Amino acid sequence: MCGIVGIISGSEVSNEIYESLLCLQHRGQDSAGIGTYSGKFHIKKGHGLVREVFGRKDIGYLAGNMGIGQVRYPTIGGASIDDLQPFRVSSPYGIMMAHNGNIFNFWQLKEELFQKDLRMVNSNNDLEVILNVFAYELSRFKLDDFFDSICEAVKSVHTRVKGAYSVVGMIAGKGLIAFRDPHGIRPLVWGRRTVNGKTEHIFSSENTMFAITGFDFYRDVAPGELVFVDLNGEVHTRRITEKEFHPCIFEYVYFARVDATLNGVNVYKSRLYMGENLGKKINRLFPNLEIDLVVPAPQSATTAALSCAHELGVRYSESIVKNVYIGRSFIMPGQEQRRRANTYKLSAIEVEIRGKNILVVDDSIVRGTVSKHIVQMLRQNGAKKVYFASASPALKYPDLYGIDLPTQDEFVAYNRTEEQICEYIGADLLVYQDLEDLIEAVKRKNDHKFSKPHCAYFNGDYPTNDVTEEVLDEIEAIRKKERQEDKLKKQLETN
Ligand code: 5GP
Ligand code: MG
Numbered sequence: 001m002c003g004i005v006g007i008i009s010g011s012e013v014s015n016e017i018y019e020s021l022l023c024l025q026h027r028g029q030d031s032a033g034i035g036t037y038s039g040k041f042h043i044k045k046g047h048g049l050v051r052e053v054f055g056r057k058d059i060g061y062l063a064g065n066m067g068i069g070q071v072r073y074p075t076i077g078g079a080s081i082d083d084l085q086p087f088r089v090s091s092p093y094g095i096m097m098a099h100n101g102n103i104f105n106f107w108q109l110k111e112e113l114f115q116k117d118l119r120m121v122n123s124n125n126d127l128e129v130i131l132n133v134f135a136y137e138l139s140r141f142k143l144d145d146f147f148d149s150i151c152e153a154v155k156s157v158h159t160r161v162k163g164a165y166s167v168v169g170m171i172a173g174k175g176l177i178a179f180r181d182p183h184g185i186r187p188l189v190w191g192r193r194t195v196n197g198k199t200e201h202i203f204s205s206e207n208t209m210f211a212i213t214g215f216d217f218y219r220d221v222a223p224g225e226l227v228f229v230d231l232n233g234e235v236h237t238r239r240i241t242e243k244e245f246h247p248c249i250f251e252y253v254y255f256a257r258v259d260a261t262l263n264g265v266n267v268y269k270s271r272l273y274m275g276e277n278l279g280k281k282i283n284r285l286f287p288n289l290e291i292d293l294v295v296p297a298p299q300s301a302t303t304a305a306l307s308c309a310h311e312l313g314v315r316y317s318e319s320i321v322k323n324v325y326i327g328r329s330f331i332m333p334g335q336e337q338r339r340r341a342n343t344y345k346l347s348a349i350e351v352e353i354r355g356k357n358i359l360v361v362d363d364s365i366v367r368g369t370v371s372k373h374i375v376q377m378l379r380q381n382g383a384k385k386v387y388f389a390s391a392s393p394a395l396k397y398p399d400l401y402g403i404d405l406p407t408q409d410e411f412v413a414y415n416r417t418e419e420q421i422c423e424y425i426g427a428d429l430l431v432y433q434d435l436e437d438l439i440e441a442v443k444r445k446n447d448h449k450f451s452k453p454h455c456a457y458f459n460g461d462y463p464t465n466d467v468t469e470e471v472l473d474e475i476e477a478i479r480k481k482e483r484q485e486d487k488l489k490k491q492l493e494t495n
Contacts, residue, residue: 003027028073038064094172101165164401181433184223191215279311354382367411
């Protein structure tokens, strides 16, 4: 998962791009990059958190009134410096891009670009493939109207590139572009502000930075739509490919920050409704269950746990504490690192827990590492009973659209019944949200702009209709190989 931003304004943008990336930090902590344009491109990227990558000098060096930025959490590609965004090509015009998403025909396109289009993709980052397809196609279209040409280039991206992607980019001497894949799987919001009578624009994965940068929410970029803001501030938009809108529901479950509103749906509200629906299910299935405390798995589950406690009429207690300075445990590549990170990241407040029946609410259960650890920790701190509830259904199917979910057999729900999962994590009871209740939570306010969100990791229904058994097998094989290489690398490092 990644976060992206693009700004075009009447003054220097690098500081605002930097501030925006700080507001997107939760979407990726692996690396960060900023590119700007002031008649020439400037770029700075590196590993680590936003505040570790950029210093005051960099912000000064990144000159220009147009810029893009990205925080990265890799789904394809390793942690090599060659794989960091943004990417840039010199021809045609000079183009720089950043994206959030995942391309599952990456290897095939990389080869095709090299053999047929005579273009070299140097990295293992899927954005470089999008950029090269776009650049190649743009170099073929020299239509009278420049916007028509970039529309043709995006159309070719939509047909050749398979997967999910939201993209921001800059074309030298021309302007800023933002576009979304045909199904709008990854989010992209658009904000505007007026400065000295001129309209300025921001495009970002989330609107979490709009208030602090003075932008007002304007609208979401539509699925399959291209927006182009030229250097004079003129806006051109076109829906290039019309397909059904299937935004990823996991944005609401886990990824997005609670103050974001994506595709018409406020993340905080949707999480409140998720907790409420979960509480209703627990009441319905286990009306006599004695629960003394509802405890969230910090911190992505706090909102759902709060409303779940309210629904159950049980006291809410934040008695599991997370050290936020360690970072998300998913960042650790191997299972062993992940397990170790969990043990020093979470602690429990014994005086709250001892002798109580606890219901832990988490947003999701992936490998079961976190849940198993929490159950164990609560028991060590004297809990009488530990019940576990997940605000989303069991994750079972690989994601191909930008979430780094594990290979299928790494899912704790793979080939296990709910009883077996409960046993695996060591809980006294396990309750999963039903998929229809999760969807209801996201759609309840009726502000949503889609009929069917993408939920393939829960139900195996891949919205792009091009995910065959073959594709899944191929992806599984690549991920397994990557995991193996990761493991070997780690072993070499520790030896
Ligand atoms: P597990 O230990 O079951 O593998 O992971 C479950 C935990 O991971 C949950 O607490 C959830 O908040 C978190 N989680 C779920 N999906 C993701 C993800 O894609 N990235 C990161 N960093 N954490 C995730
Ligand atoms: Mg969590």
